[in-house]
Amino acid sequence: MCRTGKWDCILNLPENVCTASKLAVITGARGGIGLEVARSLDADGWSTVLIDVLPEPENLFERFTQPAVYVSVDITDEQAMSEIGPLVAQNREAFLAVAAAGVISVAKVEDLELAEWERVVAVNLTGTFLTLRSMIPAARRANTGRLIAVASDAAKTGEALLSHYSASKFGVLGLVQALALELVEDGITVNAICPSIVETPMMAQLAEQMSAVVGGSLAKWHESFVAEIPVGRACQPKDVTFMVRTLADPAADFITGQGINLAGGHEM
Secondary structure, three states: OOOOOHHHHHHOOOHHHHOOOEEEEEEOOOOHHHHHHHHHHHHOOOEEEEEEOOOOOOOOOOOOOOOEEEEEOOOOOHHHHHHHHHHHOOOEEEEEEEEOOOOOOOEOHHHOOHHHHHHHHHHHHHHHHHHHHHHHHHHHHEEEEEEEEEOOHHHOOOOOOEHHHHHHHHHHHHHHHHHHHHHHHHOEEEEEEEEOOEOOHHHHHHHHHHHHHOOOOHHHHHHHHHHOOOOOOOEOHHHHHHHHHHHHOHHHOOOOOOEEEEOOOOOO
16 A cells, blocks of 8 residues: 555555544554554454554555555654654544554573663563553544553563563553543553464474574464463464453543453462
8 A cells, every 4th residue: 555655654644544433543553463453453444554563565455444554664763653643633433552562582681782772672661661651642532542552471581592572562551541540531442462472483483483582383383372271272363352342432531541351370
C-alpha cells in the first residue's frame, strides 16, 4: 500500500482509513503477534494501520476486508511517530493502539554490550512509550479509547540471560500503570498483555541464540521452552489476539493499569 518514502506514507494515509468508525494501529505488524492481531481485528470490522520497520511484504492485505494501510517506519523515531498521531486523531466510535513491536537477544550480564542493552531497551520500552504517547489524542477523541502494550511474563520475573529484555518489559509495566492513572478520567484504558513464550519466529530466534550461547540443539531448547508451561504448549498468537479483542470491547472499561498474565500457568 505505502510503497514510497516513509514520510510520503505517513503524510498520505488513505482517508477511508483515517476516518473509519473503528480504527486500530498495530506496531510490530510483520511479526507473528502483530500480524495475527491485525487480521483478527480486520475480521471484526476494524480498519487498521500496520506499522513495522521492515518493508511491506507482497500480498499483505489479500485476506483483509476493511480499509488498511502499511507504514514502514521505526517506532523509535520520535518525529515519525509524532507525524502519525495527529492523522489518526479523529472523532470515531472506537480507537485501539496495540504496541506489539519487540526484539530479544541472549547474553550474560557480564558479557552484555551497552549497545545491545540500548538497542533492546530502545525498541521494547522507548518504542512503546513513543507509540502510546502519540496515540493518546486519538484514544481521547474516540467514544471507546484503548491502549495496549504487549509485554511478557519476563516483565514479572527476571530471566537469566535476558536481563536487558526483562528490564525493558518491566519498564513497560511501569509505563502502563502510570499512564492508566493519567488517562483514567478520560475514560481511556491502558493495559499490558504478558504472554509466556509465543510460537512465533522470535521463539525460533531465541532457541538459536540459546543454543549458540549455552549449547544444546534447537529442538532441545524448543522442548525446554514448552516444558516450562504447565498447560503443556507455547502461547499462540491467537491467544494474544483473544486478549486484545477482550480489552478492546467497550464493556472492558473497568480493566485498566493491568499486566495480564497470558502464560498457561507459567506466571501466577
